[in-house]
Amino acid sequence: MPRKIEKDAALEHALTLFWDHGYRGTSMDMLTSTLGVEKPSIYASFGSKQALYLAALAQYRSWLIGWVQRSLRDAPSARAGIDRTVRLMMARSSRKSRKGCFATNSALELADHDPLVLKEVRTTFAQLVAVFVTAVQAAQADGDVRSDRAPQLLAQLLVNAIEGARIMEKSRAVNGHGAAMADLILCLLDRH
Amino acid sequence: MPRKIEKDAALEHALTLFWDHGYRGTSMDMLTSTLGVEKPSIYASFGSKQALYLAALAQYRSWLIGWVQRSLRDAPSARAGIDRTVRLMMARSSRKSRKGCFATNSALELADHDPLVLKEVRTTFAQLVAVFVTAVQAAQADGDVRSDRAPQLLAQLLVNAIEGARIMEKSRAVNGHGAAMADLILCLLDRH
DNA sequence: ATACTTCTATACCGGTCGGTACATCACACT
DNA sequence: AGTGTGATGTACCGACCGGTATAGAAGTAT
DSSP states (O other), X not given: OOOHHHHHHHHXXXXXXXXXXXXXXXXXXXXXXXXXXXXXXXXXXXXXXXXXXXXXXXXXXXXXXXXXXXXXXXXXXXXXXXXXXXXXXXXXXXXXXXXOOXXXXXXXXXXXXXXXXXXXXXXXXXXXXXXXXXXXHHHHHHTSSOSSSOHHHHHHHHHHHHHHHHHHHHTTOOOSOHHHHHHHHHHTTSOO | OOOHHHHHHHHHHHHHHHXXXXXXXXXXXXXXXXXXXXXXXXXXXXXXXXXXHHHHHHHHHHHHXXXXXXXXXXXXXXXHHHHHHHHHHHSTTTSSSSXXXXXXXXXXXXXXXXXXXXXXXXXXXXXXXXXXXXXXXHHHHHTSSOSSSOHHHHHHHHHHHHHHHHHHHHTTOOOSOHHHHHHHHHHTTSOO
């Protein structure tokens, strides 16, 4: 059934499954039982397991970028949006669970051996950095963020810290320093 | 052949293989051909694929902690050791390849579903933070690191930044900001 | 009602997985 | 030389993998 709405719903379920168990840890049988669709229908709609995975990864990217853009915008100032977003993404229990970042999971499991996954992951991180670059530039124009460093550098630093935090969160190694670490990182944006 | 020296060499080869391809991506056939030992010998020495993986993970932990301890110590001061170590671990091409951190790989691939792996990964990160805590405390005593923040927080921040950088490095998303980011992070340690 | 078309689901394919039974072989001791 | 012992490698096991051929069900036009 190639109706787009059902395809999107199936993609979301597939994303959840791949997110939890990885690519190799998710079998077609798990997919059929979770999506409620049998294998031939999946192959008719997506072509292969890898194509389904790539589609789920692309959906994750658009969801993530959209979420971050909205979070950055819904604030009284560019700097306030940055602070709010970084705190939310670095805080331990803010996400629905400690699943980490799906793009990171994909990068570690497959990027070394699958050029398509590598390309998609690079795009995801590039867009994520780009969104933060825009916000940092606006905050710099407002005088709320130091201007002696390139916005690209500061944005990359924020993304770095966020991804690092989501790793540590997954290993339950963070004791509760999440919020304090976010505050400290954000101090780096202050004018000296 | 249960001689320890050969077991250690086999473990190192297994570690390389698991590091490159992950747990599920490494088959017993790959292990036998790389270790130069047939399957029954592997099972006689380690018991199972999972046990072999855990042993490799433990060897990685001792290697990593030892390396960091040595790097922190081989410097004229505690602060200099911290700077040197963080710069080395965050710099893109310093590692032999962009394989990332094996503990992180394990955490993302298996920690959610294998409590033994989770425990080992938690221990690894806890020891890594502990090593940095010791260094930060010494540097604080020297007056080379701000004392208005807990050493645990600062150490966790450093490990966070390092792990984040090693993720981004794997996706080739960092453009060359690695060294600049390390410098910026290290500024956070300065007395205000 | 019947013939035709379209989507679904069962059943199966070759290949590979982790793990093991067993035959073989090298070697020490008498 | 003969015999016992322990490690090695081959050959195989059932289970499961991703993917597909094909039978069956549901709906529509006539």
